Amino acid sequence: MKVAAARIGPTVCELDGPMPILKRSKILTAMIRSVASLRLRQHRSVLDSLTLKCNTLRPQTAPRTSMKLKFYTRPDCSLCDKAETLLAEGGFGSAYEKVDIESDLALLDRYGDKIPVLHNTETGEKLSWPFTASQVRELVAD
DSSP, X not given: OOOOOOSSSSEEEETTEEEEOOSOOHHHHHHHXXXXXXXXXXXXXXXXXXXXXXXXXXXXSHHHHHSOEEEEEOTTOHHHHHHHHHHHHTXXXXXXXXXXXXXXXXXXXXXXXXXXXXXXTTTOOEEESSOOHHHHHHHHHO
């Protein structure tokens, strides 16, 4: 018995005649999916570890909040609102203690027309309006 080569593509010759080789069987497809999901899980674990590393390398906010920075203000003060917006945009949103000067007569006498004022209680330096975010950074750095 003579077996002729098939001309329909790659085949496996058996006694019954040529059978085409399937490019993908169900088993092969399942293997590819399991390998792909394994790789995806590995990539996710790598990404999670990188996220963890990035979060630990970020500067912590503790030094800023441990700073004694007071923001003297009063209600219905448009300049104080502008200064507060500048502080929030500069990243100092929670790095200061807000003090209403109208609650204390001594503060009202001292800062009445000068508000808003930022006061670094550790160094004693004060910064009156108008100020910039870079000036606030210098005040904090001192």
